[in-house]
Amino acid sequence: MSMELDVFVGNTTIMDMEVYQLWLDGLTVSDAVKVRMDEGALLEYEANAEVLTSDTMDQFRTFQMCERLLHSPTKLGSQLLYQIPAQNQRILIERYYEFDSVFAREVLGKKLSKGTKKDLDDISCKTAITLKSCRRQFDNFKRVFKVVEELKGPLVENIQRHFLLSDTLARDYAAIVFFANSRFETGKRKLQYLSFQDFAFCAGQLISYWTIGAVDSMVEDMDVDLEKEFLHELKDLKVLVNDKDMMDQHKMYDGCKHNLSRALINLASKLTHTKDVRDLFIDLVEKFIEPCRYDRWTVAEITLFLTHYTNAAHCLGTFRHQMIWDRYMGVIKSCILQMYHE
Structure with a gap:
């Protein structure tokens, strides 16, 4: 039985953003293949299950190899190993650092340490977010906090400059950094009705008016410590x-x-x-x-x-x-x- 294949050679790294989201969500290859099949990928690409599995594995492998670059987003544009269009780079970075609000609410105000990381199993069960995704989100919180906590200048701008995030996402990360530093109480039962966005809004107010940066725009910890x-x-x-x-x-x-x-x-x-x-x-x-x-x-x-x-x-x-x-x-x-x- 003969089979005809169309083959082309190029140097642009091919990335399927729908598969990328499945990888970010922490799915295994087999689970991701099932999702793709349920969404009609076999008909769309006129492929069989074996080809779809091979493609998914290849995509996951590419994402895993790129992950170390996503830890330092500014390096993604200057590296030569993966030829990724600028628009795709922005999507890769933004989605990698996006997080689930319900997850952020669980860790908000807690110390971003190994002790909190040990609780991720329980948080995963409580929020129905895969453990792998919880770990990625937590490590991102910790990474951003470590980089910007003592930088001079506005907190949101520092986050955008070092991690190339959108203004909205950078402000959400600023709230996470601010709460992690000041350790505000957020876990009491009477506060459970408040969402992450409620606290993020309040963090923005405190940063804008009560921190050192509200009166001096070029000091260390300007948007992290209250004046x-x-x-x-x-x-x-x-x-x-x-x-x-x-x-x-x-x-x-x-x-x-x-x-x-x-x-x-x-x-x-x-x-x-x-x-x-x-x-x-x-x-x-x-x-x-x-x-x-x-x-x-x-x-x-x-x-x-x-x-x-x-x-x-x-x-x-x-x-x-x-x-x-x-x-x-x-x-x-x-x-x-x-x-x-x-």
Whole structure:
């Protein structure tokens, strides 16, 4: 029985991006072949199972050989071993560093160490993400953290420059780096309703307004560490607790059975302590969000309350800490509104 084959020779590395995704998802060759068959690959390519298996194995082998270059994306464009078009290079890098939000949520705020890596078996079972994919995502988190944690300059820009990621993905990685460094508490049961994107949004707010980089754009750890001087200055806001005019601003909110004003100011005054910084989100939930939820406040009502409350300090002629107040409440308001799920 004779068979005719069309053969061509070229130096461009052929990569099937659909197969690449199967490899990234951590599938074995046999599982990937089954998926391809279920999606009609045999009919599409007019091939049999043996040819499809051979092609899948060849593709997986190519991806594995390229993986070491993906660990340092800037080297991918300068190497000569694999002739990969620029557009494909961008896709390879972006997809390699993409991650599952549910996985990121499980490790967010934890130390990116061997201890956490040992928990990946449990995380894999919980999230239904293959262990191989969990390991790739975790190693990517760790790799990015290690490269950028002490670089000067904006965190997002550093991530983009060293890993060639899109702006959106770089910002998500910035949130992961920020949480890994500050070790915010994210695992308590009361915080489980919050998604990775909720925390990523809050991280962006903290990075933009509370870190050293918010006042100095060229210092080490500029977007990783909160500005200690600012946190210390927040203690000055304590004077508002005893200000009758500020307290009177909330008489119209009779439905609120908790002193929200006192809670927000007390929270600010405690942020000089590392533990209280780490407990920022649980404190916001317990001392503000839960009381509002109990009284069935809507997002619109909370927005009105926080806006009115923030502006009330501007009417106090004796209050001398307006800049600190606005810097604090701007972030607190944004985070609360993101975290409040009706």
